[in-house]
Amino acid sequence: MLKFQKLFPKKCSIIAMVHVSPLPGTPFYGGCMQKIVDKACRETEIYINNQVDGIIIENMHDVPYVKSKHFGPETIAVMTKVCAEVKRLIPMKVPCGIQILTGGNREALAVAKACDFNFIRSEGFVFSHIGDEGFIDSDAGVLLRYRRNIDAEDVLIFTDIKKKHSSHTITNDVSLIETAHAAEFFHSDGVVLTGTCTGKPADARELIGLKQNCNLPIIIGSGVTVENLNQYLSADALIIGSHFKIDGNWANDVSSNCVQLFMEAKNKL
Numbered sequence: 089m090l091k092f093q094k095l096f097p098k099k100c101s102i103i104a105m106v107h108v109s110p111l112p113g114t115p116f117y118g119g120c121m122q123k124i125v126d127k128a129c130r131e132t133e134i135y136i137n138n139q140v141d142g143i144i145i146e147n148m149h150d151v152p153y154v155k156s157k158h159f160g161p162e163t164i165a166v167m168t169k170v171c172a173e174v175k176r177l178i179p180m181k182v183p184c185g186i187q188i189l190t191g192g193n194r195e196a197l198a199v200a201k202a203c204d205f206n207f208i209r210s211e212g213f214v215f216s217h218i219g220d221e222g223f224i225d226s227d228a229g230v231l232l233r234y235r236r237n238i239d240a241e242d243v244l245i246f247t248d249i250k251k252k253h254s255s256h257t258i259t260n261d262v263s264l265i266e267t268a269h270a271a272e273f274f275h276s277d278g279v280v281l282t283g284t285c286t287g288k289p290a291d292a293r294e295l296i297g298l299k300q301n302c303n304l305p306i307i308i309g310s311g312v313t314v315e316n317l318n319q320y321l322s323a324d325a326l327i328i329g330s331h332f333k334i335d336g337n338w339a340n341d342v343s344s345n346c347v348q349l350f351m352e353a354k355n356k357l
Contacts, residue, residue: 105329
């Protein structure tokens with residue numbers, strides 16, 4: 089908790105999502121790598137101008153996703169370039185994070201280390217699940233050993249539990265709180281609670297249960313809006329993506345007006 093609070097000293101910090109345009113080698117790549125970098129930088133500037141508390145970068149547009157064993161070198165190379173350029177724009181006091189879909193947790197750690205980022209968001213840290221891409225196995229032991237091997241102990245690992253866009257039938261006898269306890273036992277730096285899919289709100293009752301039963305920072309990872317914000321103020325951080333976009337659609341561009349209105353509402357509350 090102390091490491092988290094050092095990065096995010098404010099109560100209920102706002103972490104804004106930069107969805108990177110389709111990368112080279114993916115079906116919807118637009119053919120110009122510089123445009124990918126420029127767009128990520130423009131959206132980052134909107135967030136910084138509206139005084140968000142953190143930035144996270146993700147290759148959300150690389151649909152359909154593949155598991156990390158199928159990544160080409162270009163995925164990591166371009167994500168590193170994007171992160172390096174974005175980092176130049178961000179004040180030192182604003183933490184930066186990265187997630188690489190799907191399950192590119194070691195790759196994300198490597199990029200974070202290279203670009204002086206502060207945290208990653210990890211899928212499949214404890215227990216296994218079935219995602220759109222197939223079976224995703226847990227990797228906490230491998231991931232933390234890799235973090236030590238590359239001397240990236242200062243990069244925090246925030247871990248999804250009962251991850252969205254997934255079936256958890258095989259772990260149906262393991263509750264959300266038990267999953268959080270397992271993440272805590274395996275030295276997660278914070279757990280991410282989501283709804284069932286992108287843009288869907290997390291269950292506020294589950295947030296209450298986690299706050300009462302888990303000693304890790306609790307991060308809400310989907311579905312927070314101006315309208316339901318008051319339900320999630322007890323969380324340690326909120327990752328906002330879809331609600332900051334035009335028409336609330338994750339695939340659209342970031343709307344400066346949406347970001348401004350949300351941050352004003354958050355500051356008033």
